[in-house]
Structure formats: C-alpha cells, structure tokens
Amino acid sequence: xxxxxxxxxxxxxxxxxxxxxxxxxxxxxxxxxxxxxxxxxxxxxxxxxxxxxxxxxxxxxxxxxxxxxxxxxxxxxxxxxxxxxxxxxxxxxxxxxxxxxxxxxxxxxxxxxxxxxxxxxxxxxxxxxxxxxxxxxxxxxxxxxxxxxxxxxxxxxxxxxxxxxxxxxxxxxxxxxxxxxxxxxxxxxxxxxxxxxxxxxxxxxxxxxx
Amino acid sequence: xxxxxxxxxxxxxxxxxxxxxxxxxxxxxxxxxxxxxxxxxxxxxxxxxxxxxxxxxxxxxxxxxxxxxxxxxxxxxxxxxxxxxxxxxxxxxxxxxxxxxxxxxxxxxxxxxxxxxxxxxxxxxxxxxxxxxxxxxxxxxxxxxxxxxxxxxxxxxxxxxxxxxxxxxxxxxxxxxxxxxxxxxxxxxxxxxxxxxxxxxxxxxxxxxx
Numbered sequence: 001x002x003x004x005x006x007x008x009x010x011x012x013x014x015x016x017x018x019x020x021x022x023x024x025x026x027x028x029x030x031x032x033x034x035x036x037x038x039x040x041x042x043x044x045x046x047x048x049x050x051x052x053x054x055x056x057x058x059x060x061x062x063x064x065x066x067x068x069x070x071x072x073x074x075x076x077x078x079x080x081x082x083x084x085x086x087x088x089x090x091x092x093x094x095x096x097x098x099x100x101x102x103x104x105x106x107x108x109x110x111x112x113x114x115x116x117x118x119x120x121x122x123x124x125x126x127x128x129x130x131x132x133x134x135x136x137x138x139x140x141x142x143x144x145x146x147x148x149x150x151x152x153x154x155x156x157x158x159x160x161x162x163x164x165x166x167x168x169x170x171x172x173x174x175x176x177x178x179x180x181x182x183x184x185x186x187x188x189x190x191x192x193x194x195x196x197x198x199x200x201x202x203x204x205x206x207x208x209x210x
Numbered sequence: 211x212x213x214x215x216x217x218x219x220x221x222x223x224x225x226x227x228x229x230x231x232x233x234x235x236x237x238x239x240x241x242x243x244x245x246x247x248x249x250x251x252x253x254x255x256x257x258x259x260x261x262x263x264x265x266x267x268x269x270x271x272x273x274x275x276x277x278x279x280x281x282x283x284x285x286x287x288x289x290x291x292x293x294x295x296x297x298x299x300x301x302x303x304x305x306x307x308x309x310x311x312x313x314x315x316x317x318x319x320x321x322x323x324x325x326x327x328x329x330x331x332x333x334x335x336x337x338x339x340x341x342x343x344x345x346x347x348x349x350x351x352x353x354x355x356x357x358x359x360x361x362x363x364x365x366x367x368x369x370x371x372x373x374x375x376x377x378x379x380x381x382x383x384x385x386x387x388x389x390x391x392x393x394x395x396x397x398x399x400x401x402x403x404x405x406x407x408x409x410x411x412x413x414x415x416x417x418x419x420x
Contacts, residue, residue: 049353050307064299066306073299089274089283096276097260099310143259 002027003057005047007034009115011107011165012067013054014199019071019161021197023078029203035115067165068095071158080161082153091152091159097140098162105134106166109173131174138180141167145182149189156193164190169199212237213267215257217244219325221317221375222277223264224409229281229371231407233288239413245325277375278305281368290371292363301362301369307350308372315344316376319383341384348380348390355392359399366403374400379409 004020004027006013020027032038032053039051048055048065056064056073064070075081082088109130112119120127141163144151151159168187171177177184190196214230214237216223230237242248242263249261258265258275266274266283274280285291292298319340322329330337351373354361361369378397381387387394400406 049350050311058296058299062296064296064303066303066310068306069299069303072302073295076295076298085283085286086268086272086274088286089268089279092282093274093276093279096278096306096309099306100276100314101260104310104314140259 003030005030005032005053005055007032007053010053011110011169012103015067015161015165016054016056016070018197019074019080019158022193022195023074023080024195025074027203068099068162071161075158079155080158082157087153091157094151094159095162102137102163103166105130105137106170106173109134110166110169113173134175138183142180142183145186160190213240215240215242215263215265217242217263220263221320221379222313225277225371225375226264226266226280228407229284229290229368232403232405233284233290234405235284237413278309278372281371285368289365290368292367297363301367304361304369305372312347312373313376315340315347316380316383319344320376320379323383344385348393352390352393355396370400
C-alpha cells in the first residue's frame with residue numbers, strides 16, 4: 001500500500017488526496033505538520049531533500065515528491081491522465097503553469113495568511129505581489145474556461161485537479177472571484193465530479209509522523 | 211514545420227532550442243524581444259494569453275506554451291523522454307522542481323541582472339531572496355548528482371535539459387559553484403552530449419516577429 005506524507009491544510013497535498021480518492025486507491029496517510037518543523041527533520045530530509053510535502057512512498061524506500069509528478073504517477077493509464085500526444089502536452093502545460101504562476105502566489109498567500117500566526121504583518125509587501133500575480137494567473141484561467149469546460153482533453157483530468165487545489169480556496173485569502181464567472185462555474189463543475197472529496201476529508205487509515 | 215517563438219537570451223527558450231537540435235527537428239524560429247514588449251502585443255497574446263515565450267506552434271493555429279510541456283511534446287517516444295512509469299514520474303518531478311524552485315530564482319535574477327538595464331538597483335531586496343532560494347535549489351541538485359549521473363532514468367533526458375537551461379548560466383549572475391562539484395561535473399557531462407548546442411546557437415532559418 002502507498003504511504004502519503006501530507007499536511008491536511010496544504011493545497012498541494014489536497015490535490016494528491018483528491019486524486020487518490022477519485023481513483024479509489026487505498027493508502028496510509030502520515031500527517032506532517034510543517035509548522036512544527038516535521039518536514040525538516042533528518043528523517044524526513046532523507047526521504048525528500050527538498051523538505052516538502054506531499055511525498056509518496058511508491059515502493060518501499062522509494063519516494064516521489066512534487067504534487068504534480070505524483071498526480072501523473074497515480075493517474076497514468078486512467079481517464080484522469082490524457083495519453084494522446086497533444087492532450088498530454090496541454091495537461092502538462094496547465095500543470096507547469098499551476099506550479100509556476102498560480103501556486104507560488106496563491107499558495108504563498110494561503111500559507112502566510114491562514115497558517116502562520118501574524119503572517120499578514122510579516123509579508124505586507126510580498127502579499128501585494130502575490131495578489132497581483134495571482135489575479136493575473138486567474139485571468140489566464142478565466143480566458144480558458146470561458147471557452148472550454150475543462151483545462152485539457154475536453155474532460156476532467158489531473159490538470160483540473162492541480163489547478164483546483166489552490167483556486168478553490170482563493171476566496172479565503174481575499175481573492176474576489178466576482179469578475180471570474182467562468183472560473184466560478186468551473187470550480188462548481190469540479191466539485192460535482194464523482195467521488196469528489198473536500199480538502200478536510202481524511203481516509204480511514206492515518207498515522208502520526210515520527 | 212514547427213514554428214518556435216523564442217527569445218535568444220532566455221534560458222526557458224534555450225531548453226526548447228537545445229532539444230530541437232538534439233532531436234534534429236527542423237523549425238522556423240521567430241525571435242520575440244520581450245524587453246520591447248513583443249510578447250504583450252494583441253497578436254502575441256492571442257497565441258498565448260500568458261504572454262510568455264517559448265511558444266510552439268504545433269499545428270496551424272494551435273499553440274503550446276510552457277517550456278517543459280513543449281519538451282515532453284517534442285521528445286515523447288524518443289530516448290530523451292522516459293516512458294516507463296517510475297522514470298517518467300521522476301523526470302516530471304525534476305521538471306516541476308525546476309519550474310517551482312530553480313527557475314523563479316535563477317531565471318528572475320538572470321532577467322534583472324543581465325537583460326534589464328539598471329535591474330540590479332531595482333531589485334536589491336528580491337535579489338537576496340533569489341540568491342538564497344537559488345542556492346537551496348542547487349543544494350538539492352548537488353545531493354542528487356553526487357549519487358547519479360543524470361536526473362532521471364540513469365541517462366540523459368529532458369529533465370537534464372530543463373535543469374541545464376538556467377543552471378549553466380548561474381555563474382554569470384553571481385552564483386559561486388565552487389561548493390557544488392557534482393553540479394559542475396554534471397554541467398560538463400550535459401555539454402558533452404551528442405548534438406549539444408550552446409545558448410547562442412541559432413538555426414539557419416529565422417524570421418522576425420511582427
């Protein structure tokens with residue numbers, strides 16, 4: 001059985017937990033509290049030198065980091081991962097966009113505003129940038145879902161899961177989605193997919209780190 | 211024939227030009243000078259709403275952005291793209307790492323220090339962050355290439371090409387690689403691959419934007 005090292009309130013980790021639920025893959029969940037330094041212990045760094053979650057143990061002592069690489073690993077060969085050349089490239093295009101243009105802004109804002117006590121005061125100037133760049137990324141997404149129901153291959157794929165991770169909590173960190181009606185309709189569409197689980201959901205089998 | 215919209219002095223664009231050369235794929239190159247606003251014209255934004263290069267026209271009026279998605283598109287089915295499940299995931303892992311942890315720091319520093327006149331003065335505080343985060347990413351890479359000759363699949367792949375794009379010019383923007391002997395040996399190994407071309411290299415057939 002897979003073991004997933006994950007933090008419940010991380011959008012990157014949620015992506016993987018959502019895919020695992022929809023693929024109906026059983027796994028053991030190890031909760032890692034990055035705020036308590038649990039991703040920077042020698043034991044964890046031996047598994048992932050980047051010190052990030054999520055991290056999937058794909059076979060005994062073989063660890064795969066990076067949420068979007070994990071999504072491809074898990075979903076390969078299923079309808080969630082396009083396997084023709086152009087649709088695979090387009091799914092990847094949106095997943096690289098997510099890690100480069102969306103997550104560094106929405107994810108950073110989420111971290112400092114909701115997870116770190118007093119984070120807003122520590123990051124006043126950075127927050128301005130994150131909001132500006134975040135809105136720019138949301139505008140690129142809005143332009144796409146105005147014309148297409150999903151981000152790749154005309155059906156629900158891991159590209160949607162990747163983008164959903166932080167976009168669905170954007171309103172909690174002050175992003176006003178009023179001007180993004182197509183993104184809001186897409187968020188609703190994703191939440192209505194079969195076997196969808198919310199960010200708070202946990203599988204039955206959990207372990208505590210350490 | 212493919213058309214590649216590219217800027218000669220961009221590491222992200224160089225990745226794609228390097229792969230095209232090594233795959234011996236002919237293409238037409240359209241030089242886009244982002245400093246002159248050529249990636250923000252209505253014509254260019256109609257092709258790529260993100261306003262970024264590289265951009266590959268894969269078929270008439272179908273455009274693929276994101277350097278690493280383009281690498282997968284071009285290299286799929288060749289030895290440059292691992293096709294077994296775990297090695298594909300590990301190549302992706304390093305390519306997401308590149309876009310998330312390396313390129314935003316080395317690429318941003320490269321842009322402001324070498325392309326924008328007076329950029330150093332405009333970005334004094336950001337530069338400190340980029341250097342610190344850039345060294346952290348280089349340390350993760352050093353740990354890997356201390357043990358393995360390449361980043362995925364035990365042979366040269368597009369994961370190496372992706373990471374090479376900005377790492378091979380890190381010294382030009384003030385990164386001291388003395389403490390990274392394995393990264394330096396890897397850089398040399400990549401430069402010695404068959405059909406390697408330097409960043410300055412241009413194909414015979416070029417067009418001017420606009």
